[in-house]
Amino acid sequence: MGLAGGITEVKKIANYAETYGIHVQPHNCGSPVATAAAIQLDACIPNFIIQDWFPYMPEAHYDLVEEDLEHQAVNSYLEVPKKPGLGIELNDEALSQYQCTRVG
Numbered sequence: 001m002g003l004a005g006g007i008t009e010v011k012k013i014a015n016y017a018e019t020y021g022i023h024v025q026p027h028n029c030g031s032p033v034a035t036a037a038a039i040q041l042d043a044c045i046p047n048f049i050i051q052d053w054f055p056y057m058p059e060a061h062y063d064l065v066e067e068d069l070e071h072q073a074v075n076s077y078l079e080v081p082k083k084p085g086l087g088i089e090l091n092d093e094a095l096s097q098y099q100c101t102r103v104g
Helices: 007-019 032-043 059-064
Strands: none
Touching: 007 032, 032 059
């Protein structure tokens, strides 16, 4: 999603693929926030087939959120969260150690 224009653009790409009977396999090369966004997107794509994710990153990688989805996987399956938004909560303490640039 990060390189294809976000959730809406990837959904459009998946719709184009569905027209021709092609499955999609979105690539996830980001943080646990990207994983949460990918899972929400996958849930609304009828031609979705598989999602890659990174359960082997250093533990600090997962500190960006209160409860990462990667460590909740059962038999390599991730459940779609039922919480609002992406289904995750950011960890403000972990995020505070990174520089923030505001645009606009």
